[in-house]
Amino acid sequence: MTQLALVIDLNTCVGCSACVTSCKEWNTSGQAGPMTDMMPYGEDPHGTFFNRVQSFEVGTYPDTQMVHFPKSCLHCEEPPCVPVCPTGASYKRKEDGIVLVDYDKCIGCKYCSWACPYGAREIDEKQKVMKKCTLCVDRIYDQSLPESERQPACVLACPADARIFGDVHDPDSEVSILIREQGGYALMPEWGTRPANHYLPRRRQEMHIHPDELERADNPLAKEDLKIDEKDVTSVDGFGGW
Amino acid sequence: MHPAFSVIFLTTLIGVGQGLFLALFTGQLYSLARLVPLQDSQTFYAWGSALALVFLALGLFASFFHLGRPERAWRSAARWRTSWLSREVIVLPLVMGLIALYGLAHWMEFTRPLFTVSNVLPVDLTLLLGLAATAATFLLFICTGMIYASIKFIREWATPLTLLNFIFMGGASGFALATFYSLFAAPSLIKMYGIWTIILTITAFVLRLVSLWRNAHGSHISTIQSAIGVRHPKIVQKTTGGMGGSFNTKEFRSGSTPERIRQAKWSFVLLVFVLPPLLLTTALSIHSAPLLALAFAVQMIGLIIERWTFFADATHPQNLYYQSM
Ligand code: SF4
Numbered sequence: 001m002t003q004l005a006l007v008i009d010l011n012t013c014v015g016c017s018a019c020v021t022s023c024k025e026w027n028t029s030g031q032a033g034p035m036t037d038m039m040p041y042g043e044d045p046h047g048t049f050f051n052r053v054q055s056f057e058v059g060t061y062p063d064t065q066m067v068h069f070p071k072s073c074l075h076c077e078e079p080p081c082v083p084v085c086p087t088g089a090s091y092k093r094k095e096d097g098i099v100l101v102d103y104d105k106c107i108g109c110k111y112c113s114w115a116c117p118y119g120a121r122e123i124d125e126k127q128k129v130m131k132k133c134t135l136c137v138d139r140i141y142d143q144s145l146p147e148s149e150r151q152p153a154c155v156l157a158c159p160a161d162a163r164i165f166g167d168v169h170d171p172d173s174e175v176s177i178l179i180r181e182q183g184g185y186a187l188m189p190e191w192g193t194r195p196a197n198h199y200l201p202r203r204r205q206e207m208h209i210h211p212d213e214l215e216r217a218d219n220p221l222a223k224e225d226l227k228i229d230e231k232d233v234t235s236v237d238g239f240g241g242w
Numbered sequence: 243m244h245p246a247f248s249v250i251f252l253t254t255l256i257g258v259g260q261g262l263f264l265a266l267f268t269g270q271l272y273s274l275a276r277l278v279p280l281q282d283s284q285t286f287y288a289w290g291s292a293l294a295l296v297f298l299a300l301g302l303f304a305s306f307f308h309l310g311r312p313e314r315a316w317r318s319a320a321r322w323r324t325s326w327l328s329r330e331v332i333v334l335p336l337v338m339g340l341i342a343l344y345g346l347a348h349w350m351e352f353t354r355p356l357f358t359v360s361n362v363l364p365v366d367l368t369l370l371l372g373l374a375a376t377a378a379t380f381l382l383f384i385c386t387g388m389i390y391a392s393i394k395f396i397r398e399w400a401t402p403l404t405l406l407n408f409i410f411m412g413g414a415s416g417f418a419l420a421t422f423y424s425l426f427a428a429p430s431l432i433k434m435y436g437i438w439t440i441i442l443t444i445t446a447f448v449l450r451l452v453s454l455w456r457n458a459h460g461s462h463i464s465t466i467q468s469a470i471g472v473r474h475p476k477i478v479q480k481t482t483g484g485m486g487g488s489f490n491t492k493e494f495r496s497g498s499t500p501e502r503i504r505q506a507k508w509s510f511v512l513l514v515f516v517l518p519p520l521l522l523t524t525a526l527s528i529h530s531a532p533l534l535a536l537a538f539a540v541q542m543i544g545l546i547i548e549r550w551t552f553f554a555d556a557t558h559p560q561n562l563y564y565q566s567m
């Protein structure tokens with residue numbers, strides 16, 4: 001069985017929100033209708049997003065790190081949001097494990113959003129139906145796109161390559177290898193939701209700079225830096241010359 | 243959680259309707275056992291059922307305001323196998339239908355025994371319908387309660403106390419209404435209903451105190467560390483993303499101060515549990531109709547505050563991701 005998912009590398013995410021804007025751009029232009037923004041230029045702007053980048057300060061100043069944390073639906077393998085839906089509008093696809101909402105069936109009761117511990121679902125204030133990340137289901141199978149572009153919009157947009165898309169059930173996929181070898185973890189494992197999306201942890205970053213790396217012995221420019229006091233130099237020229 | 247008035251009215255109003263029906267049927271059982279005099283089918287049971295239906299219908303009406311797309315409400319009966327909400331959507335009309343039939347059977351005076359159980363218990367149509375409606379009524383309490391109690395990570399709701407509270411508070415308010423109603427329709431039952439109202443109210447009080455205590459002392463399982471998977475004791479959220487407010491910053495918050503919620507708790511304790519038994523005892527001893535009406539009205543207002551607090555007091559782990567804008 002296939003379970004498509006994202007792996008998000010918190011070590012490389014710089015919090016630029018390129019994924020947020022490209023997600024919104026792609027999904028607001030799709031067949032499903034716009035992702036409504038309410039009062040976008042007003043005092044209290046309010047809008048529907050599938051994906052948000054949040055920032056957390058870890059530690060006490062000055063020993064702090066900023067963790068930028070992109071969050072969208074995790075396409076849980078045991079999604080608590082699905083069985084609670086009274087209409088069947090919320091469902092998990094058997095073929096690829098994507099959790100979707102059928103906007104034509106949803107009655108906007110919001111019960112599924114209560115049942116998601118991650119806050120990954122947002123109601124569209126205009127259409128009055130529940131919305132969430134679709135893993136760009138309308139891109140990834142589109143045969144008219146070149147194969148390299150059959151990926152979620154957020155993945156294509158990320159300049160830091162912090163988002164990787166693939167099948168987490170295939171042990172040889174890039175995402176599975178990353179999860180296995182780089183400590184990929186799930187959010188809130190305590191609820192047994194088994195999120196398909198995984199996060200790669202921050203790693204310790206240290207640079208070891210050897211003096212040689214600053215002043216290389218074979219640096220051709222090093223000559224110009226040399227300052228030599230002529231007096232101290234004895235050379236064969238000083239002896240027995242003309 | 244954000245307290246929505248649609249759901250507050252839905253749960254309190256159907257609670258009264260269910261409780262009132264249970265009171266009526268209790269009256270029928272009592273008279274069957276000859277503990278109280280027989281009541282007139284039409285003036286007492288039929289009109290009483292109609293009154294219960296009014297409350298159930300008002301609750302149903304309120305529930306539509308909770309839906310973004312009420313015109314599609316019919317779809318919500320589809321997933322009864324997995325969803326308690328879907329089950330409630332089916333059982334509520336079922337309860338209403340059975341109570342309507344029960345009232346109708348009384349109205350048509352279908353009270354001739356169909357058969358007699360071991361020569362002592364005459365069984366008529368109203369008794370059979372009443373039993374079915376009682377079962378459906380309890381099922382409805384369970385469905386309504388489980389909608390909340392089944393969300394395991396909202397710790398304030400995920401307890402059998404939620405179910406018991408819905409049952410006993412609905413029961414108490416329904417019996418309080420029955421006490422007032424019987425003053426006009428069946429004065430000989432008034433004492434029985436009054437005493438039951440007090441018993442149910444006190445039981446509900448004890449249960450609600452336990453749940454208040456539990457909520458005040460429970461600890462949350464999810465933490466900011468498990469939410470983002472960073473193992474460090476000090477993590478402070480700086481932004482939820484540069485996009486202002488969202489559904490997630492509104493729906494999952496009470497929108498009130500802790501002080502306000504504390505006041506609400508004291509108010510409903512007083513209005514639901516303390517004042518009504520006092521008013522009832524006084525009303526029963528001096529036979530005062532206005533006091534009986536007051537007891538029911540005070541309890542209803544209190545129940546609306548109680549349900550508001552039920553939502554406002556509940557915390558959702560998604561708020562860990564939405565701590566500062
Ligand atoms: S992250 Fe939330 S909305 Fe997405 S599948 Fe899991 S529980 Fe459902």
Ligand code: SF4
Nearest residue numbers: 085106107109110112
């Ligand atoms: S809001 Fe829509 S998708 Fe969510 S539970 Fe209700 S009907 Fe289902």
